[in-house]
Amino acid sequence: MEKTRISIIEDNKVIRENVSKFIGFHEEFELTMIHGSVESFLYDIDVNPRKNTDILLLDIGLPGMSGLEALPVLLDKKPEMSIIILSTYEEEDTILKALCSGACSYVSKKASLPEIVEAIRIVVNGGSYMSPSIAREIINHLMGGRVSKATILSDRQKEILQKLVDGKSYQAISEELFISVETVRSHIKKMYKVLHVNNKTEAITKYMKGHIG
Known part of the structure; x- marks a missing residue:
């Protein structure tokens, strides 16, 4: 079975290691690039153009370029890549901006490790995943938002x-x-x-x- 290539951009070392370690337990996945900043990730793919990833887990609050700023840049470099936002930010405006900028899914950092893996599997199968708290914000927006x-x-x-x-x-x-x-x-x-x-x-x-x- 061909493995799904997963990359991570997350500046929190503990979260980065926990998520990558848990993903590594699953034989269907292959970790390709793990970075603490967008700049480091971009440098990696520039130096190693043959490196590819199917799914990128992207944090928003990063040193240097934020995840929101990075979305169009990353998708310009790797248009075939699916980006899952993994963030503590759960504000309606941030969620909508991320989705409108090309993220296919949005997972709260309050999610369990199995939930993150489930989100990846849903995306692999062509779907889109939202943590319940994120989905609630989207529904509020569709019904007129806070206003x-x-x-x-x-x-x-x-x-x-x-x-x-x-x-x-x-x-x-x-x-x-x-x-x-x-x-x-x-x-x-x-x-x-x-x-x-x-x-x-x-x-x-x-x-x-x-x-x-």
Whole structure:
């Protein structure tokens, strides 16, 4: 039986050794490259162009180039390689960025070693694996994310946001709602915090995409 070639990029020595050791117990797998940074991995494949891997376990929080930054670079070098993110990061934005950048699966570092092996097997068979906690974040996003699930903006904030969408200035909004410009600013500041945005454009974009109930 042809073995599946596995590589690992993980800067935590204990995790790197535990994962590689456990994978090594399985005869269906062959460990090809084990590195502590993306730069080291890239150097290895540049120096040894015949070295190939079928599946790469990639951490996100790495010294130098992060896993997220590395995804397009790695897939450009090895387009046939499947990349499984193995990370402590479980935030919706990070997960989506990784998947949109080419990762085929996302495994939490809270996962057991058998779960990591199961994820590899699923990918070998053409599937995609998500740890339950990761899948929950994706479902939240598909259902509108953090923003819409609680219609968490107050009625006043929604009113102000609608006027921003309509192109109204802070002054115009204050006059129409019979409140001071400072009060408008205060509402907008709180609204940005709730929506996890930094400016008016981002808030309007979320509104236009239907992410605000």
